[in-house]
Amino acid sequence: GQQLNQSPQSMFIQEGEDVSMNCTSSSIFNTWLWYKQDPGEGPVLLIALYKAGELTSNGRLTAQFGITRKDSFLNISASIPSDVGIYFCAGQLPQGGSEKLVFGKGMKLTVNP
Amino acid sequence: NAGVTQTPKFRILKIGQSMTLQCTQDMNHNYMYWYRQDPGMGLKLIYYSVGAGITDKGEVPNGYNVSRSTTEDFPLRLELAAPSQTSVYFCASSYNREAETQYFGPGTRLLVL
Numbered sequence: 001g002q003q004l005n006q007s008p009q010s011m012f013i014q015e016g017e018d019v020s021m022n023c024t025s026s027s028i029f030n031t032w033l034w035y036k037q038d039p040g041e042g043p044v045l046l047i048a049l050y051k052a053g054e055l056t057s058n059g060r061l062t063a064q065f066g067i068t069r070k071d072s073f074l075n076i077s078a079s080i081p082s083d084v085g086i087y088f089c090a091g092q093l094p095q096g097g098s099e100k101l102v103f104g105k106g107m108k109l110t111v112n113p
Numbered sequence: 114n115a116g117v118t119q120t121p122k123f124r125i126l127k128i129g130q131s132m133t134l135q136c137t138q139d140m141n142h143n144y145m146y147w148y149r150q151d152p153g154m155g156l157k158l159i160y161y162s163v164g165a166g167i168t169d170k171g172e173v174p175n176g177y178n179v180s181r182s183t184t185e186d187f188p189l190r191l192e193l194a195a196p197s198q199t200s201v202y203f204c205a206s207s208y209n210r211e212a213e214t215q216y217f218g219p220g221t222r223l224l225v226l
Contacts, residue, residue, distance in 0.1 A: 004155065006155075009153075031211075031212055031213065033212055033213055040219065040220070041219050041220070042117070042203050042205070042217030042218050042219050042220050043156075043203070043217050044217070045213060045215070048212075048213035088155065088156070090155075090156075090212065092211075092212045097209075097210025097211065097212070098144065098146070098161075098207055098210050098211060098212040098214070098215055099146070099158060099161045099169070099171065099210075101156075101158070101212050102155070103155030103156040103157075104155050105153055105154055105155050106153075106155065
């Protein structure tokens with residue numbers, strides 16, 4: 001099946017630091033999504049991106065849809081302890097709807113107060 | 114609205130046993146999905162439904178069955194549990210085919226021994 005390469009797999013940062021993560025693929029996507037998953041919970045959508053080159057912010061979060069449509073990145077600025085969790089990217093393939101979502105493996109973020 | 118609810122939260126099964134994972138949504142969404150999440154891996158789609166009475170296979174359907182007799186409920190059935198089905202199962206629903214409209218349930222953790 002399709003694959004998304006998400007990196008890094010984990011990060012340990014101090015409160016107040018910025019963190020970046022990205023996803024790459026050999027496939028082209030129409031939509032890029034970024035989710036956060038808290039322990040014992042389901043993923044919650046953070047940001048959705050729809051156009052190549054699009055840069056979107058949601059509070060301290062900023063994400064970009066790569067020009068080639070094969071990659072995306074997410075930045076979190078001025079991290080706080082509640083940013084702890086697993087962050088997933090997902091891409092929606094051009095030939096389908098939500099049933100054609102491809103998910104990254106996730107990045108586990110730890111924030112030390 | 115309760116959103117997407119899943120029961121049970123956790124279950125241990127013996128090899129060969131069967132069980133049904135329950136999923137209910139109260140948002141009147143037509144689209145519903147079942148995913149599994151293995152450690153360190155991205156979500157994989159098992160089955161999905163575009164409306165009552167209509168279901169279709171996802172990427173990893175083997176060993177599972179679903180039904181959709183009502184808009185609200187989308188149970189997932191494991192007939193002969195195998196250790197390879199040890200995973201966390203997430204149900205999701207959406208009001209259209211666009212991935213950014215998906216809401217996830219809290220998950221069911223299943224251990225097959």
